[in-house]
Each structure stands twice: as C-alpha cells, then as structure tokens.
Amino acid sequence: MKTLSKGSLAKLFAGLCLAASVQPALASADYPPAIWNPAASCNYSSRSAAVTHVTVHTTQGSYAGSISWFQNCSAGVSAHYVIRSSDGQVTQMVREADKAWHVGNSNGYTVGIEHEGYVNNPSAWYTTAMYNASAALTRDILASRGLAQKVYNGSSGWNAVPADSLYNVKGHVNYANQSHTDPGSGWDWPRYKTLVAGGTSGGGGTGTTLSWPLVQYGNKGERVRTIQYLLQQWGYSLTVNASFDTATQNAVKNFQSSHGLGADGIVGNATWPALTILTQQGDSGAKVRAVQSQLNESGAGISVDGVFGPATATAVRNFQTSKGLSADGIVGDNTWNKMAW
Ligand SMILES: [Zn+2]
The missing domain is CATH 1.10.101.10 (PGBD-like superfamily/PGBD)
Structure with a gap:
C-alpha cells in the first residue's frame, strides 16, 4: 500500500478545494433564478440613491472571463449581473442595494446587467435565451420597486442619449457622458421592450402588462x-x-x-x-x-x-x-x- 507523502496530501487537498469551488452555486437573494458569485469588494461600493434605472451592457469578453475579472481588484469595475449567451444563465455579483461600477456618473441609481458577447457580432452572441433571461431579470428589477416599464425602443437610434426621465431601461451608450458603445447597433431594443413586458417570452407578465386590441386583415378604423x-x-x-x-x-x-x-x-x-x-x-x-x-x-x-x-x-x-x-x-x-x- 502506498503511503501518502506530504506533497501528495497537499495535492489531494488542493484537488478537494477545486472541487468545492465548483460545487452547487449559492442562490441570489435579489433574484432567485440567479447564481450568487460575488465580485471583489474592492470593485463596488455602497449606494445612497434609490435604484430607478437599468443599464444594458455587453461584456466584450467571455462570461467566465467577466466573472473572474470582477473578482480581480485590478478591474476597478463590476456589474450586478452577468448573463451567459448560450443558455441565459444569470450570475449575480453585486447586491442590488450596493453600487456596482459600470456606468460612471449613473452608477448611483442603476442596476447593471452585462451580456456575454461582442458588439460587433450581435447575431452570434445576442441569443434568444439571453434576451429572454435578461428581460425577465429587468422585469423583476422594475416590478420589485413598483417602477413602470419605460424600456428604450431604439426609435432615436442605437446610440442616442435620451433623457433618463423618458426611459428607465437603456444601454450603456444611451447614458450621458459615456465613452462605451455597448450594447451596440445590433441590440434589438423593440424586441427587448416586448420581452420585458412579457409579450412573447411565455413567462407571463406581472400585472403591469397591458392588454391590446387584436387588429388584422379586413379591419377598418x-x-x-x-x-x-x-x-x-x-x-x-x-x-x-x-x-x-x-x-x-x-x-x-x-x-x-x-x-x-x-x-x-x-x-x-x-x-x-x-x-x-x-x-x-x-x-x-x-x-x-x-x-x-x-x-x-x-x-x-x-x-x-x-x-x-x-x-x-x-x-x-x-x-x-x-x-x-x-x-x-x-x-x-x-x-x-x-x-x-
Ligand atoms: Zn458597458
């Protein structure tokens, strides 16, 4: 029988730790469907203003890479949530009550959602699974605060900067004084708006969904x-x-x-x-x-x-x-x- 050397015990222990780190994820307290995997506390701060807005971002990198980056103090940035492109998995990294650092001067009153992908390749990264997962999350963020849905629909152009009073869900590029262009021209805002309303996601609305008349061929008026x-x-x-x-x-x-x-x-x-x-x-x-x-x-x-x-x-x-x-x-x-x- 082979005796374990000190070195192999250390390897065994390291292996156990590695196994532990991929063990069942903790649930998020703010949004139960999400995994809780916190950012490093050097990458966010507390906030005093109420949350009134949501910011839509693109990671410009991988899901795992973004999560790891927000856990590295060299980053100096963070987001509340990161969503995986392939299946819409949601990881929460900063509590909504805290101020993540994702949109400069507007950090104080917004919740930031990072979407895995690249602005210059939206068709490859902005999947139905990710749109659906993100819209359900945004719907929850607004509904839990009793905020009306005012989702930007792209009507002024993908990189317009409409007033915060007009829309409470906008892209990074749509906030004042930003240098980033995410989520870019390929983000489908009308689709996202519809999904947040619960229109086609199948998840059902939350009581704020409006009922509209059915209008079709042959109708007049x-x-x-x-x-x-x-x-x-x-x-x-x-x-x-x-x-x-x-x-x-x-x-x-x-x-x-x-x-x-x-x-x-x-x-x-x-x-x-x-x-x-x-x-x-x-x-x-x-x-x-x-x-x-x-x-x-x-x-x-x-x-x-x-x-x-x-x-x-x-x-x-x-x-x-x-x-x-x-x-x-x-x-x-x-x-x-x-x-x-
Ligand atoms: Zn961004």
Whole structure:
C-alpha cells in the first residue's frame, strides 16, 4: 500500500478545494433564478440613491472571463449581473442595494446587467435565451420597486442619449457622458421592450402588462390608421387609409420578423408594444400624426400636421386626464394603449 507523502496530501487537498469551488452555486437573494458569485469588494461600493434605472451592457469578453475579472481588484469595475449567451444563465455579483461600477456618473441609481458577447457580432452572441433571461431579470428589477416599464425602443437610434426621465431601461451608450458603445447597433431594443413586458417570452407578465386590441386583415378604423402611421414612422412605405389591406398586412409581417416576433400579420399584445414609439412635444413625423388623428377621434379638433406643438401637448394632457392617466403630455405605452382601445 502506498503511503501518502506530504506533497501528495497537499495535492489531494488542493484537488478537494477545486472541487468545492465548483460545487452547487449559492442562490441570489435579489433574484432567485440567479447564481450568487460575488465580485471583489474592492470593485463596488455602497449606494445612497434609490435604484430607478437599468443599464444594458455587453461584456466584450467571455462570461467566465467577466466573472473572474470582477473578482480581480485590478478591474476597478463590476456589474450586478452577468448573463451567459448560450443558455441565459444569470450570475449575480453585486447586491442590488450596493453600487456596482459600470456606468460612471449613473452608477448611483442603476442596476447593471452585462451580456456575454461582442458588439460587433450581435447575431452570434445576442441569443434568444439571453434576451429572454435578461428581460425577465429587468422585469423583476422594475416590478420589485413598483417602477413602470419605460424600456428604450431604439426609435432615436442605437446610440442616442435620451433623457433618463423618458426611459428607465437603456444601454450603456444611451447614458450621458459615456465613452462605451455597448450594447451596440445590433441590440434589438423593440424586441427587448416586448420581452420585458412579457409579450412573447411565455413567462407571463406581472400585472403591469397591458392588454391590446387584436387588429388584422379586413379591419377598418382609427386603430388601423394608427398602425399604418406607426409603420410609416418605422420606415415602411404604405398608404394611410384606415383599412387593413394587403399592403398593411405585409408591412406588419416584415416589421414582426425584423423584431423577433412571429410574423402572423396580426397586431396584438406582442406587436403593439414593439410598434408604439414614445412621442412628445418637439417630435415630428408619422408617429405624431398617429397621435393627432387619435386625439381628434376623441374630439380634440387639432390639425394633423405631424408637428407635436403646445396644442397637441394640451390635447394629450386632456386625453390622459379623461382616461385616468397622469397628465404628463408624453405619449408612452399607457397612453398609446388607451388610444388603441
Ligand atoms: Zn458597458
């Protein structure tokens, strides 16, 4: 029988430690589906401001490499969550109550989610599994704080910097004073917005999900006109005639397939939230015509000129008040929803 030398005992012990390190992961306290694998405490700090926003990032490296980097004090950066591309596995590394270092001046009020991949190869890395996992996480972060979903839909361009007051879920590049470009032009914001709402993820909404009218071939009326204007805003050329004709159906199908939705040509709970675009004073174009035409249906009597001026803002506020919405004059999901009905 072979006796164990001191050296082989040390090897055996090291082997046991290695085995222990890959043992059943601890669950995350903030988000139970996630694995808890903390960042080094030198890479984050405490926070005093409330969490109001979520930041979408791309790792520009591997899942394992990112986790390991956030555990290395040389990093000086961290994120609350890291999501694996292949299967959507979620690792939490910083408690949401603490301030991870991921988006500079906006660290204090945001939760950061890193997505495994590279901005210049989105089709290889931004998988359905990862979109679904990330959207469910974002939905949880907002819902657990009673925050309304205001997910950026990309309508101003992938690298726009819309105000924090307009959207509470944006990319790293969409926050003020950033030098990073993630998640890049290949991140599908309309799809992500729909998934956060629970539209197509199959996970079901959380009670904040809106119900939308079903609109399809053969239908006529104002809500068809709204759909046609919105399709125009998204760049589809079709005639606005308030009649859901073949051209409209084809445009809807094309819109759906380019936004990761089932291309059935029917506008319902999944497609409406992807189609609608946040619209406010100073905006112009077909989306504004959609709003103005809808307001006239409710008796506003304004001109449908595609220019969102003070008269349109007043009419929006009046409409919002009449529907029991807060009268901020901004046409977001709730207001579009009331108009669509
Ligand atoms: Zn980033």
